[in-house]
Structure formats: C-alpha cells, structure tokens
C-alpha cells in the first residue's frame with residue numbers, strides 16, 4: 001500500500017475517532033441522515049483506489065487504515081451531512097456508522113481515555129547457529145479495535161536500532177495479543193519498546209534470554225544416533241524385541257490390553273457406474289477374511305412379473321432384478337441396496353452411491369470386491385500395541401515417566417524420537433554415570449507408535465493419513481472415494497474437555513481430520529494410553545510426541561466456544577513448574593543443532609496452538625494427575641537467503657527427521673532428569 005506513510009502521519013486523527021467498534025454496529029445511514037452540525041465517523045466502501053487517492057490528495061479526514069476487502073477499498077472517514085451526500089454521489093457506499101460526534105468536553109475525556117496502554121507479555125532473545133533473534137508479544141488495552149497497529153522498536157548495546165510491526169492474533173473470536181515471528185537481530189537486543197497507532201506506548205523492557213538453561217554436556221564416549229531410516233510399525237516392533245533381548249535387566253515389554261483393528265478394511269465394489277447409477281456393495285467382514293475377490297452382479301431374470309431376488313454361491317452374489325408385466329426390469333438403486341443389506345446382513349451391506357438415489361438399477365457386473373489396501377508386507381489381523389518399560393527398579397516404587405508417539409499416523413519422525421531416547425538410556429547405562437543415575441531413579445514407559453494401523457496406511461497407501469483405520473461412517477460416506485478421510489483422530493478421542501463435553505477443536509463428521517469418534521475412548525488406541533497410565537500410578541510426568549512445528553505445550557488444551565472458557569488453568573506453582581521445566585527441556589533440545597523452540601510456542605496448548613478437544617494430555621493431567629506435556633517436533637528452519645522461517649512438514653527428507661530425533665531425544669532425557677530431580681527434592 002503506497003499510502004502507508006501518510007496513514008502513519010494521520011495517527012493523531014486516529015486518536016480522535018477510532019473507538020472499539022460497537023458489537024451491534026449502527027446500521028449505515030441511507031443518504032443524508034446527519035443532523036445540521038453533526039459529524040460522524042463512517043466506514044465507506046469506495047468504488048476504486050482512484051477515489052481513495054483523490055480523497056487523500058484532497059485532504060480528506062481519513063481515519064484508520066484503508067483496507068482492501070474482496071477487491072473493494074474500505075475507508076473510515078469523518079463526514080458531516082453535506083460531505084456525506086457528496087461522497088455518496090461519487091459512488092462511496094456508507095457501510096457503518098462507527099461513531100457519532102459528541103460535545104467537546106466528552107471528546108476531550110475520550111481523547112485521554114483512548115490512547116491505549118501497551119504491555120509486553122513476552123520479550124525474549126536467543127542465538128541459534130550464530131544468528132540472534134528477538135521475539136515479542138504485546139497486548140493492547142484496545143482489545144476490540146481490529147485496526148490498532150503496534151510497532152516494536154529495539155536497540156542493541158552498541159546503539160543499533162530498528163523496528164518491526166506486530167500482527168494481531170485472535171482465537172475463537174477473542175483478542176489474544178499482537179506478535180511477530182522471531183526477528184533476526186545484528187546483536188543481542190538490550191531494550192525494546194512498543195508503540196501503537198492509537199498513541200499508546202509501553203514501558204522500555206530489557207529482553208530476557210531464552211530459554212536460559214543448558215543441560216550438563218554428555219560425557220566423552222556417550223552413545224547416540226540409533227536411527228538410520230524411517231521406521232514402519234513392523235520395524236518398530238522388531239526394535240522393541242531387540243532392545244528387550246539385549247538389555248533384559250533393564251527392559252520389560254508391555255503388551256497393551258486393547259488390540260487395534262489392524263491394517264484392514266472391508267472389501268467393496270461399485271455395482272453399476274458411479275458416474276451414472278451405482279450401488280456400493282461392501283463386505284461385513286474385512287477383505288482379508290476371505291472377502292477380497294468376492295463378486296457381485298445384477299441380472300435381468302428374462303421373465304415377466306419377477307420379484308427382486310438374490311443368490312450367493314461360489315463367492316458370487318447374483319441379484320435378479322424385479323420385472324413388470326412386460327418383462328422390463330423395474331428395480332431401483334434404492335431397492336437393490338436395501339434388498340442386499342436385508343437379505344445378507346451377516347455378509348454384505350449396500351448403500352446407494354451419492355447421486356444415484358431413485359435411479360433404475362442397471363444390469364451390471366460382475367464387480368470384484370476388494371479392500372483396496374496396497375501394503376503387501378504388513379501382517380494381517382488385529383495389532384498388539386507395545387510399550388517399553390525401562391528402569392533398574394520396575395516395581396512402581398520409582399517416579400514414572402510416560403512418553404508416547406505417533407497418535408497421528410503421518411508423523412513419521414515421532415517414533416524415531418522415542419526409540420532414540422530409549423536406546424540412549426539403555427546403551428549408555430553401563431558406562432555413563434548420569435544415565436545410570438536416571439535409569440536407577442526412575443521408571444520409564446515408552447509407546448513408540450500408538451496408532452500402528454494408521455501408520456501402516458500412511459506408509460503404504462496415503463502418506464497424509466492422520467487418523468486410525470476404524471471407519472465409523474454410515475450411508476453414502478462409506479463410498480470408497482472417501483477412503484483417505486475415514487478414521488478417528490486418536491488425539492480427540494479422550495474423555496476430558498472433549499467434543500462430547502462441548503469443547504472446541506474436534507468434529508462429529510466421520511470424514512473430518514479431527515473426528516472425535518463415536519464416544520469418548522471409543523478407540524483401542526486411546527484406551528491403550530489411558531490403560532497404561534492407570535495401571536502404573538507411579539507415572540507422574542508424560543510427554544505426548546507429535547510433529548511438526550516446534551511447539552512445547554501443556555494444559556489446558558481445550559476451551560469451549562462460547563466465551564472461550566478453557567479447562568481450569570494450572571495453579572501458579574504448577575505453571576511455574578511447567579515453565580521452569582520447559583526451559584530446561586528447550587535448552588536440552590537446542591544443544592543438538594541449535595534449534596530453539598520459540599517462547600511464543602512454549603505454553604498451554606490452548607494459548608499457543610489451538611483448542612484440541614479430547615486430547616490425551618488433558619485426560620492425563622486433569623483425570624490422572626499426571627503433569628502432561630506435548631511436543632510438536634520439527635521446528636521451522638531459518639533460511640538466511642530468503643530471511644524467512646520455513647516449515648519442515650510431516651515427512652521431511654530423512655536427514656531432517658534424523659536431526660529431529662536426535663534433538664528431541666535429548667529433550668526427553670531432560671524430562672527424565674526433571675522427574676529425578678523433583679523426586680530427589682521430595683516434591
């Protein structure tokens with residue numbers, strides 16, 4: 001916007017006229033509705049940029065920042081009745097009366113009240129791979145004014161200065177704060193101030209160093225780097241077995257109680273042409289249970305006045321269409337679908353394809369039912385999810401730490417993190433006194449892959465699969481064209497702050513990426529996590545490992561839409577424990593390759609990411625009293641050439657995933673150190 005400096009110069013005018021927009025905005029005036037001598041601040045839609053330029057050139061009293069919205073230019077202009085009429089005649093459309101004029105005395109009062117107050121919520125600096133960064137969050141008291149612009153100005157010790165704008169962050173319709181991504185600095189910033197377009201300023205602040213904690217260095221000869229490729233659930237199972245065999249004195253393998261469905265699907269076929277008229281015929285049993293390859297067809301009985309009938313013989317379902325007195329077939333798609341479901345309830349179910357309702361059923365087939373799964377090296381049948389239990393004393397007397405990964409199937413780097421963590425504990429036990437101290441003092445539970453069925457699907461069929469493989473859809477949403485959207489979001493299927501309780505961030509739509517399931521804990525995957533935690537009441541710390549984004553979070557993880565009411569906030573003492581521990585863990589992560597998890601991404605889930613109704617950490621924390629955290633491994637990388645932060649994705653090239661496994665395994669080790677130290681302190 002080329003007029004930007006001009007708007008900055010108009011800041012004084014803003015003070016006069018911009019107030020929080022009333023929630024129930026006054027309707028736009030139709031023509032000249034201002035009384036003699038009255039002025040008002042009105043938001044106009046201008047026909048084009050040219051008119052805006054004319055107004056600026058003519059010294060119009062423009063307020064706020066003209067904004068382009070859907071191609072139209074919006075501008076807030078102070079007008080009297082005559083000016084309103086003139087602008088309307090030029091094609092400006094009044095949209096909203098933001099504020100009417102008031103007496104001079106009242107205006108003076110409001111003037112004083114309207115310069116907002118700014119307050120730094122965060123101001124942190126750090127150095128990563130030789131680059132220094134600053135990140136700030138600032139809150140304005142003008143919380144309801146979407147047009148407030150806030151600028152942060154920084155200064156270094158040698159006098160260099162600069163500034164950058166912040167952007168407004170709202171969540172669930174509520175103002176949170178203004179922030180910016182971490183900004184590169186020429187050196188450590190020693191002072192920051194903030195100023196706003198309403199004339200408000202903050203106190204000068206000295207940014208604090210982030211995270212300000214560094215773990216003890218690993219000793220010479222410390223062993224690490226135990227992952228050399230992405231690992232499928234089969235690979236993970238083999239690794240668990242090998243670790244148990246190699247370190248029998250330190251490891252138990254726990255088979256979790258709820259077997260998953262397995263890498264399986266029902267077999268399905270379109271009977272007819274889905275672009276014309278078709279019925280979707282599906283096996284009740286899974287494809288691998290003898291139903292792949294079953295055929296289905298419709299035939300013309302070749303005789304008059306026949307009822308709809310069917311036979312199932314030699315793995316072929318033959319449906320004979322009904323005929324009228326002339327011998328013409330008269331069955332509809334709906335007739336055929338209902339008939340198959342009713343006639344063979346144990347073997348088949350059929351639904352009408354979307355768009356085929358009520359159409360004449362054609363003679364079609366034979367069509368071959370198939371589960372459509374592409375993986376050929378995945379064991380069939382239900383899957384037993386396993387946990388590793390690592391510790392010198394595994395009788396429940398030591399403080400327990402739970403780490404679990406891959407609730408979301410596509411997050412391939414996450415089992416690498418937890419397995420690297422496990423192997424470091426075991427491989428260094430004999431030689432490193434610090435590792436021995438940790439393993440002797442704690443009881444560590446690790447579920448490398450919570451959602452192996454989804455993971456198998458992600459590796460073999462659809463790499464962006466997030467959910468499990470259980471298909472709760474009914475009716476036309478069982479159409480195999482939706483196959484990549486089926487499944488339950490395991491991390492929305494828990495009991496606390498859930499979708500079923502009215503919290504935000506999960507869905508009742510079986511095709512949604514955050515589908516919550518049919519009920520709380522409807523899924524084996526989520527029941528397993530809770531079963532393990534409940535069976536071992538010594539567990540008092542937990543880390544749920546996800547990717548990506550570089551977040552480090554704790555409860556509350558959900559809020560209600562109405563008023564954005566979160567689950568209860570931790571107490572001041574608990575919050576301090578979360579933050580102090582987080583700084584240690586962020587410091588440990590950074591030692592590997594300088595990756596610094598941003599202060600703005602470190603905090604309660606509901607504040608730094610979004611509401612995630614029914615997530616596992618909230619159930620662990622609120623129901624079982626476990627201090628429960630979440631990692632999103634895979635931090636954005638700073639690109640010096642483009643001066644941009646770049647995201648890494650769910651399945652980065654293995655080198656990146658490998659680096660993530662190394663740095664976040666270090667984070668998990670620091671979590672164990674936190675557990676040991678807390679126990680030693682008698683807390």
Ligand SMILES: [Zn+2]
Nearest residue numbers: 408411546547
């Ligand atoms: Zn995830």
